[in-house]
Amino acid sequence: MKNxxxxxxxxxxxxxxxxxxxxxxxxxxxxxxxxxxxIIGPSGCxxxxxxxxxxxxxxxxxxxxxxxQILYRNSDLYGADVDPVEVRLRIGMVFQRPNPFPKSIFxxxxxxxxxxxxxxxxxxxxxxxxxxxxxxxEVKDRLDDSALNLSGGQQxxxxxxxxxxxxxxxxxxxxxxxxxxxxxxxxxxxxxxELKQNYTxxxxxxxxxxxxxxxxxTAFLESGRLIxxxxxxxxFTRPKQKRTEDYVTGRFG
Amino acid sequence: MTALAxxxxxxxxxxxxxxxxxxxxxxxxxxxxxxxxxAVETFSFFQEVAxxxxxxxxxxxxxxxxxxxxxxxxxxGTMLIVVGSSLVALPIGLACAVYLxxxxxxxxxxxxxxxxxxxxxxxxxxxxYFALTFVTPGLRQVFDDVQIFNAASAAIVVGIMVxxxxxxxxxxxxxSVPGSLREGAYxxxxxxxxxxxxxxxxxxxxxxxxxxxxxxxxxxxxxxxVTLAAGATPNLTLNPLESIQTMTAYMVQVSLGDTPxxxxxxxxxxxxxxxxFTITLAMNLLANKVMRKFQEVYD
Amino acid sequence: MAANDLxxxxxxxxxxxxxxxxxxxxxxxxxxxxxxxAAAVAVLGLLIxxxxxxxxxxxxxxxxxxFPSRFAEKAGVKSALFGTLxxxxxxxxxxxxxxxxxxxxxxxxxxxxxxxxxxxINIANLAGVPSIVYGILGLAIFxxxxxxxxxxxxxxxxxxxxxxxxxxxxxxxAIRAVPASIRLAxxxxxxxxxxxxxxxxxxxxxxxxxxxxxxxxxxxxxxxxxLIMIGAxxxxxxxxxxxxDEFTALPIQIFNWVSRPQQEFHELAAAGIIxxxxxxxxxxxxxxLIRYQGTRK
Numbered sequence: 125m126k127n128x129x130x131x132x133x134x135x136x137x138x139x140x141x142x143x144x145x146x147x148x149x150x151x152x153x154x155x156x157x158x159x160x161x162x163i164i165g166p167s168g169c170x171x172x173x174x175x176x177x178x179x180x181x182x183x184x185x186x187x188x189x190x191x192x193q194i195l196y197r198n199s200d201l202y203g204a205d206v207d208p209v210e211v212r213l214r215i216g217m218v219f220q221r222p223n224p225f226p227k228s229i230f231x232x233x234x235x236x237x238x239x240x241x242x243x244x245x246x247x248x249x250x251x252x253x254x255x256x257x258x259x260x261x262e263v264k265d266r267l268d269d270s271a272l273n274l275s276g277g278q279q280x281x282x283x284x285x286x287x288x289x290x291x292x293x294x295x296x297x298x299x300x301x302x303x304x305x306x307x308x309x310x311x312x313x314x315x316x317x318e319l320k321q322n323y324t325x326x327x328x329x330x331x332x333x334x335x336x337x338x339x340x341x342t343a344f345l346e347s348g349r350l351i352x353x354x355x356x357x358x359x360f361t362r363p364k365q366k367r368t369e370d371y372v373t374g375r376f377g
Numbered sequence: 378m379t380a381l382a383x384x385x386x387x388x389x390x391x392x393x394x395x396x397x398x399x400x401x402x403x404x405x406x407x408x409x410x411x412x413x414x415x416a417v418e419t420f421s422f423f424q425e426v427a428x429x430x431x432x433x434x435x436x437x438x439x440x441x442x443x444x445x446x447x448x449x450x451x452x453x454g455t456m457l458i459v460v461g462s463s464l465v466a467l468p469i470g471l472a473c474a475v476y477l478x479x480x481x482x483x484x485x486x487x488x489x490x491x492x493x494x495x496x497x498x499x500x501x502x503x504x505x506y507f508a509l510t511f512v513t514p515g516l517r518q519v520f521d522d523v524q525i526f527n528a529a530s531a532a533i534v535v536g537i538m539v540x541x542x543x544x545x546x547x548x549x550x551x552x553s554v555p556g557s558l559r560e561g562a563y564x565x566x567x568x569x570x571x572x573x574x575x576x577x578x579x580x581x582x583x584x585x586x587x588x589x590x591x592x593x594x595x596x597x598x599x600x601x602x603v604t605l606a607a608g609a610t611p612n613l614t615l616n617p618l619e620s621i622q623t624m625t626a627y628m629v630q631v632s633l634g635d636t637p638x639x640x641x642x643x644x645x646x647x648x649x650x651x652x653x654f655t656i657t658l659a660m661n662l663l664a665n666k667v668m669r670k671f672q673e674v675y676d
Numbered sequence: 677m678a679a680n681d682l683x684x685x686x687x688x689x690x691x692x693x694x695x696x697x698x699x700x701x702x703x704x705x706x707x708x709x710x711x712x713x714a715a716a717v718a719v720l721g722l723l724i725x726x727x728x729x730x731x732x733x734x735x736x737x738x739x740x741x742x743f744p745s746r747f748a749e750k751a752g753v754k755s756a757l758f759g760t761l762x763x764x765x766x767x768x769x770x771x772x773x774x775x776x777x778x779x780x781x782x783x784x785x786x787x788x789x790x791x792x793x794x795x796x797i798n799i800a801n802l803a804g805v806p807s808i809v810y811g812i813l814g815l816a817i818f819x820x821x822x823x824x825x826x827x828x829x830x831x832x833x834x835x836x837x838x839x840x841x842x843x844x845x846x847x848x849x850a851i852r853a854v855p856a857s858i859r860l861a862x863x864x865x866x867x868x869x870x871x872x873x874x875x876x877x878x879x880x881x882x883x884x885x886x887x888x889x890x891x892x893x894x895x896x897x898x899x900x901x902x903l904i905m906i907g908a909x910x911x912x913x914x915x916x917x918x919x920x921d922e923f924t925a926l927p928i929q930i931f932n933w934v935s936r937p938q939q940e941f942h943e944l945a946a947a948g949i950i951x952x953x954x955x956x957x958x959x960x961x962x963x964x965l966i967r968y969q970g971t972r973k
Contacts (some may be wrong), residue, residue, distance in 0.1 A: 181560060186482065199688050206688050209695060214688075217564040223557035226580045226674075236565025239575070241694055283561065286396045291567055397781035400774045406845065407837050411809060414816045444903050492717050496957060499723070500898025502927045503949050506934045510942055511726050537719055544716070570702035591804060598806020600901035601927075605752035605934055618814045624902070625808050632811075638820065650812045651866055654805065661804035665797070667887050 128199075132157045132324055133178060133294060134214075136154045138192035139183065140173050147173045149195050149348040150192070155294070155341075160316060162339035162356065164332060166371070170348040171328045172220075175296050178326065180208040188372035213240060215294040216287035221303045222279035224271035224286070229263050232271045232282055242290070250288055257285035277308025284315065288323075295319070297327040301334065313338050332372055336360045344368045354355045413666025415654055418647030425641055430525060431648065432618025437627075440634070441454035446645065447609065450611035454528065454621035461617055462539060462596045467589055469536075478551035479573050490545075497541035505605030508534040513606065520618060526608030527595055531616035534602050539592045546591065546651045550584025551577060551672065587668040594660035598653065600625040622651045727792055729948030729952070739947055745915040748940035753948050756929035758915040759828070759908075760897060760955070766832030767839065767896050772889055775843030776878075779885075782844070783851040784873055803841040810838040811905025819906050826907040829919040835901050839892040846888025850881040860934070883970025890963040891933060894956050900927040926952045 131154035134253050140148040145340040148170040155161050155178075163171040173182065174318045180201065195294065201211055233250045236242075242373075250267075254260040256262070259281040263274070271282055280300060287295050297316075301309040316325055316338050330336050335342055342359040344352045352359055352368040363369040421429070426446045434447015474571065477486055491525045513530040517523045554577050562572040578585065608620030610629050622630070628646055716971075742752025786792040812832030824830040854877050862872040903925055910932040912924040926948060933945035 179564065181564065184559070184563065196688065201688075201961070203688075206697060207567060209698075210563055210688055213566040217560075219557055219560060221557060223555070223561040225558060225561065225576055235562075235575070236567070239571050239698075240566045286565060288562070359648075378725040387868060390868055390870055394781075394785055397777045397785055400778035401781040401795050401844075403774060403778065403784070403837075404802055404840060407813070408798055408802060410817060411805070411813050414813065418816075437953055469712045471705060472709045473686065473716055476709040480709060480953065489713060489717060492720055496716070496720050498898070499892065500900065500927050500952060500956075502724070502898070502900045502931050503727070503933070503952070505944070506930065506945055506949060507723050507726060509934060510730065513795075528810070537716075540716055568698045568702040570705040571698070574705070594804055595806075598771045598808065600806070600808045601931060605931070625806065628808055628812070629901065629904055632815075632907060634908070637942075647812065650809055654809050655805065657806055657809075664804075665800050 129156055131155055131195075132197065133201075133326075134195045135174070135178075136193040136195065137176070138177065138190065138194060139219050140170070140177055140188065140190045142185070143187040144189075145224065147348050148177070148345075151345070151348075151350045153343055153350060153353060154175060155324065155326055157293075157324050158322070159340040159362070160320055160321060160327060160338055161341045162335035163326065163343045164330065164335050164371075165329045165351075167222050167330060167344035171345050171347045172298055175298055175326060176217075176326045176343065178294070178296055179217055180211050181217065183208055185236060192345070202214065207242075213290060214292050216281070216292035216297065217296045218283050218287055218300045219298045222276055224274070224279050224282050226270065226272055229271050229282060229359045230267040230270045233285050236290050249283075253285040253289035254282075256288050256319065259285055260316075275308075277304050277311065280304060280312060281315070284310075284312070288319075292323070294324045294326065296309075297325060299328055299330065301331070306324065309334075331372075332360075344371060345377060346371070378431055402573075406473075407643065411551025411654065415647055415651040419651045422641070422644040422648040423642075428513035435613050438504075439642050440631075442638075444641075448624075448649065450613045451622060451624045451627055452652075453577055453613050453615075454607065454611070454626075455597055455623040457528040457617055457621055458532045458535055458607065458617070459593055459596050460597070461529060462536035462599075463589075463593060464478065464597075464639030465533055466538075466540040466543050469549050470540045470588075470592070473544035474545055474551055475578070477548045479569070479577065482604060490637070493541040493544055496537070497545070499538075501538060501599060501601040502605070504534040504538050505602040508602055508606035516618070523618045524608070524620045526606060526610070526620040527618050528607050528621045531603045531605075531607035532617060534606065535599050537598050538599065538602065539595045543588050543592045543596060547585050549579040550588065553584065553672070554580045581671075582633075583667050583671040587664040587671065588669070590660050590664040594657045595662070597660075598625065598657050600629060604629045624649050628653075683867050721772045727949050729946075730943045731948070731950045734792040734809060734943055735950055736945035740951070744911055744924075744932075748938070748944055751933075751944055753926065753929055753951055755915055756924050756926045756948070757951065759912065759923035759925040759928075762828045762919075762923060763831050763835060763847075763903075763914050764893055764897055766828060766919060768889070768893055770891070771836040771840055771843055775840050775889070776847050776885055778844050779851055780873055780877075783848050787870070796830035799841045799844055803845065804825075806901075807838055807899050808901040808905060810834055811902035813837065813864070814902060814906045823942060824920070826909065826915050827920045828923045830906050831903050831925075832919070832921065835899065836907055837894045837897050838899065838902060842892040842895065843889055846892070847881070847885045849882025850888065851877060853884060854880040883966050885968070887963045887967045889958050890966070894959040894963075896953065897959070898927055898957060900931055901910070903926045903928055923929065927957070 133153055133155040135153045138151045140146060151174060159162050163175060165171050177190060230250055233253050234246050234345060237246060237249055252264065253259065259278060262278060271279065274282060302311055305352055313334065319325060339356045343350060344355040344359065347365060352363060352365045360366060360372050363372060431446055431448055435449050436447050437450045438445040457531050477489060481489065507515035508530045512533050516530055519674060551625055558580060562576040603623045604626040607623060607626060609622050609626060610620040612619055612621045628651055631646050694825045720785060739752045740752055743755050745751040751804045811834065814830060818830040818833045819826065841924055851865060858876050858880060859872055863877045908928055909922055909924050916923045930945045930948040930952065933948060
């Protein structure tokens with residue numbers, strides 16, 4: 125890996141277990157600013173669990189234990205004095221299935237900034253987020269409509285706008301296109317490319333074409349272990365590990 | 378090789394099918410009969426008592442001279458019970474439901490749910506006993522002018538009685554809100570209170586509303602606890618510390634006495650029952666309709 | 677671009693006053709929910725304590741074998757206990773077959789027609805009709821029209837109508853839970869509709885059906901208002917010998933004792949409540965046992 129910058133987020137020897145069964149085993153991984161990092165691997169390999177640990181979304185699941193450290197700008201994300209709400213203000217998330225609130229389009233985007241009293245005019249903020257999520261033109265005339273009336277692809281872009289409105293540094297995306305059709309998927313991939321200018325993105329995907337198209341770095345996980353991590357080009361064209369090669373060439377998984 | 382014969386009628390199957398159909402139809406017949414009886418007897422009641430007196434009269438004295446047939450005191454009594462029991466059952470029931478669906482661990486859920494089910498299964502006459510021997514004496518220690526029979530005591534136990542139903546139906550409604558909505562809310566930096574109060578509860582609102590309507594309908598139809606604890610004094614009052622009479626308690630009073638069948642006093646039974654039935658049926662229809670709509674949203 | 681302007685935000689671990697307030701509110705809200713739930717649970721404890729403290733001293737064999745009396749120390753629940761047993765048994769005999777057959781029709785036979793929808797909606801709404809209205813129905817139909825008077829049979833018929841919706845709803849759920857593959861396999865070997873239902877659907881659904889029936893019957897045991905409406909007596913000093921005899925029942929006896937002003941009759945009522953709750957709890961235990969046996973298979 126050629127990057128010599130300081131990592132923005134860094135996992136150090138992270139092991140995550142559900143009721144004693146380890147889903148993520150001793151993973152160390154550095155995530156760099158304004159890059160897209162893809163985490164790939166067969167289903168059940170622990171990639172979602174790892175992703176969710178990066179903004180403490182595993183806090184809500186019973187019987188989860190976590191070892192190791194996750195550092196954000198060199199401070200421990202799980203430190204005793206760290207509030208998970210503060211973590212999520214800086215590290216936003218987009219989920220596998222679009223999950224807009226059953227509220228209006230406007231309220232969906234405005235809700236997070238409002239409860240957190242983020243500064244500035246909320247209308248400006250919502251408009252900016254919707255524009256960044258490439259949804260503004262489709263919804264600007266019906267901001268008061270229910271978000272549930274949007275199509276699946278639109279709903280997912282709304283959820284991206286919801287995350288963007290918080291102006292986070294990092295956006296975690298958990299297979300954001302798995303429930304979408306190819307056209308919507310292409311739009312969201314274009315969007316990620318745009319967002320890279322300002323945001324750091326970590327995306328979990330089981331779609332290898334997607335990982336190779338959009339990401340700068342790729343991590344390959346198998347059975348909870350990090351098998352290989354490096355420049356996306358290298359991982360896909362000159363993998364160092366046999367298992368990575370088997371997976372990315374489709375001989376496995 | 379023979380062709381398949383035209384299917385012959387299996388008479389056994391046909392007869393069984395008709396029998397099953399009749400069993401299912403009994404429920405419809407029940408409703409029709411209830412409505413029919415209430416309509417006929419109420420109609421005959423209105424031959425002797427003016428409709429306006431019944432609905433707008435402020436005195437209810439059908440068993441004593443001088444007779445009066447205004448249902449407002451009974452409606453007021455029922456309203457007192459409904460308001461009082463709602464004050465107990467709706468907030469506490471919803472709080473239980475929020476605890477069960479949003480905060481409780483699997484383990485405490487497995488303890489609290491059965492306890493609420495036991496509370497729901499306790500016969501209403503037991504709550505009447507509890508009102509008279511525990512709640513009323515308690516009230517009389519706190520307030521000075523509490524009558525032995527009073528609406529407040531009955532309303533409190535009716536509230537306790539319908540609380541498990543509110544908790545259970547609201548719990549169902551809250552749990553049918555997908556977990557992904559909670560995650561979405563947490564991911565934009567919400568606290569557990571904000572997630573619950575501003576996302577989950579609003580998303581389940583129609584289910585919660587239906588639960589509340591069903592609870593109120595149950596409170597309106599509740600009989601034994603109010604008969605025992607609230608008294609038998611038709612009383613157009615808003616003071617919950619006074620003795621009152623509800624529609625149901627009046628019906629029990631008539632049945633326990635020696636009211637000759639066919640007389641006007643006997644017909645008041647059906648007139649009051651008609652009002653009771655109409656109100657509760659309307660509320661149940663509303664609640665079931667809202668509930669079905671709600672379930673469609675998250676299916 | 678305003679994004680990523682971290683200068684506006686404090687470093688991790690230095691939460692703002694407003695965030696502290698929000699967490700305080702969240703903690704208060706949670707404490708409120710936990711506290712109110714605990715209060716609801718405590719009420720059950722209080723109720724049981726009150727009943728036990730009042731009633732246990734009166735509970736002995738004599739209480740179970742004596743008839744009611746105007747002298748508290750001689751009074752017992754024999755006639756009420758037997759009346760309740762009569763009512764439950766007859767109600768079970770009537771409502772079980774009717775309810776289960778209705779459920780079979782609605783789940784297995786009914787065409788998706790308007791009438792079927794009406795029946796379904798009707799059952800859902802009947803379940804919410806106040807029990808005292810069933811009493812009025814029983815009074816008009818069974819007591820007066822059919823001339824059954826204040827008999828056990830009239831009471832059992834009224835109770836059957838009351839719990840039918842509950843039985844049908846739970847039986848339908850149990851039948852629906854039977855996998856469709858079982859039905860299809862049986863149809864594929866040429867069984868008629870009824871043969872499929874009798875040989876495959878009913879046995880598989882039986883534990884669920886029985887659980888629902890027992891729970892419905894335990895509701896019937898506690899019901900007082902409908903029996904009072906049909907004129908069940910509050911003072912009966914004999915055990916019913918047949919379905920046409922007059923009767924009383926446990927909740928009516930309790931009602932009668934509670935409504936007397938004297939303290940010792942309130943305590944007798946508590947003793948009666950203990951008997952009633954023991955009957956109810958054993959029926960619930962039976963239901964749990966059957967459900968457990970059913971899931972183990």
